[in-house]
Amino acid sequence: MSGSRIHVGGAGPYDVVVGTGVLGELPAMAGEGARAAAVVHAEGLPEIARPVCRALEKAGLTVHAFPVPDGEAAKEIGVLAGLWSGFAAAGMTRTDVVVGVGGGSTTDLAGFAAASWLRGVRAVLVPTTLLGMVDAAVGGKTGINIPEGKNLVGAFHPPAGVLCDLATLVTMPREDYISGLAEIIKAGFIADPRILELVEADPAGAASPDGPHTRELVERAVQVKADVVSADLKESGLREILNYGHTLAHAIEKAEDYRFRHGHAVAIGMVYAAELARLAGRLPAALVERHRAVLTSVGLPVSYGADWPGLRATMTIDKKARGTTLRFVVLDGLARPGRLEGPAEDLLAAAYREVSR
Template sequence: MDDVTRIPVPGERPYDVLVGRGLITALPELVSGAVRAAVLYAPPLKERATAVADALSAAGIRPLPIEVPDAEAGKSIDVATRCWDELGAAGFTRTDVVLGVGGGAVTDLAGFVAASWLRGVRWVPVSTSLLGMVDAAVGGKTGVNTAAGKNLVGAFHPPAGVLCDLDVLDTLPADDLIAGLAEIVKCGFIADPVILDLIEGDPAAAADPRSAVLRELVERAIRVKAHVVGADLRESGLREILNYGHTLAHAIEKREQYSWKHGHAVAVGTIFAGELSRLSGRLSPAVAARHKSVLSLVGLPTSYPRAAWPDLLAAMRVDKKTRADTLRFVVLDDLAQPGILAGPSEETLIEAYEAVAE
């Protein structure tokens, strides 16, 4: 390992997020004491999963490779059930460990499988996407999708540690890398405006996997999330701010049957949230307009069909932040000053949607 940054995630079960290159050699440290390690991965990551399995074998830990469907198709109860069956057949005990090698979908699934097997065994996300590194892998929020919506079934189950090996970004498709920047931009608006300055100062470097700028963006976004989830693991208060832009984003994903990249949906949802903040009299027009400009700089989508609004509104009504029949949104009062807006009028929502409507 060379030049590793350890970012602590505080709380009742603290752990570290390791950021650097060549981190696969750190795995034995995170899974010490395990006899067996399930390695969940999707087909495109078979080579990476094999390298992980080899590192485990070299440390005397028996790997159990489990291939799961790619992307959101893998986040289902049926897939989780098959994983539980494989753990049972292999004789998994409380001292064994589950690893998720992949992007956010695989790590969400791996964490849920670990949280529910024997009521909780250790797990480690080995994130292979930018989106996963700065969002899904950190915080212990695990889950699967259902017909009712995304991530509505799950558990809070902190990992034993998180590996963010920047080597994998070198071969990540450019579109996937850019999609991951949406969650980083979100962190800039809710907590760390330096993120926005860095992107505006050099958009090309922000999308360059070998650049010092992207590494700084990754570490800053992880620190934002680490602070929030360390203070509020179970989303009883502060953690809700991480859902900035996500109410509309999850509705878009549901309407698209999860064929849209999560980061693309978050980009559109973030612009909507900024406009909703402005129309509610809480955010200046300049900061609201900055949402679209920053996201556009890195090539993220900024619009969605106008005709989709009725479907999106229906989907938002079952968002996890909704209380009774009252829609609730994370909004901004200024940069790094998030808050909650409850019960905006439908007219206000429609007007805010005009900012992204094609």
């Protein structure tokens, strides 16, 4: 079946194809000059990686498969170094291609491996999770984690294309699927309120990959991200709005040793950012409550219980910080994102009390 095509502009333009049975698009995305492909895939997804490898082999490419750990365990320097050594052994050249197959962690890793191998080779991403489709695989951000924080080492490296095959979503564990909804709902709050309306009209449908609006929700969230990164690839201004809820979210993930689902952390982080904006006099209470209502309706958490001082210390090395000044993405109204710079410590703590158990 054909998929819808969402264009991401900018210096390195590419298309995101959303649909079912879209692997036929893969050879063209791999590029005419490629003679070999390194398929980096989550080790728990051999049944999804195999058709990707077959599609490339049918197009005449030599395929080298590189299974990597599932989840955040993939985003470690040791795993990345193993890929570099594997690429060298396979004789990967500048005209060859890296194909990332899996969730957001796998595509983050594969993208960074492509960005850093021979100073940059072509990458094609095949996200297999909801979070990967609407967030990690779109936008050109790549990276790995270090003990000091998440995604602190990485590069901007736009892919040559992204293939979102919605058929892979039905194999996802329910909690992982629901986690991905947080990034879709985020897109609704910062830019496309129609997303919120679709979720509110049918929360059960939104929480299921078989729901009547799954494709539209994915397409709308991808379109929001495409519009933003087309105008600002390297997060010099506008792109920061995509980090709504992420300042506290990344602190939560570090506190939980990255065993906490990203979307769950983002859901809590969005409520925190909404409370921060309310306490700063920038957001009405009704919109804060809409955050809680929409998120809880699909099964996402809106509160967290760790001690504040540790979370606050982690926020200091957030990528949006400038020196010692914290910068938050907040809302001044529905689909009206703004920034809050250097909020007072008592305001930060007060907002956290509103989300702490």
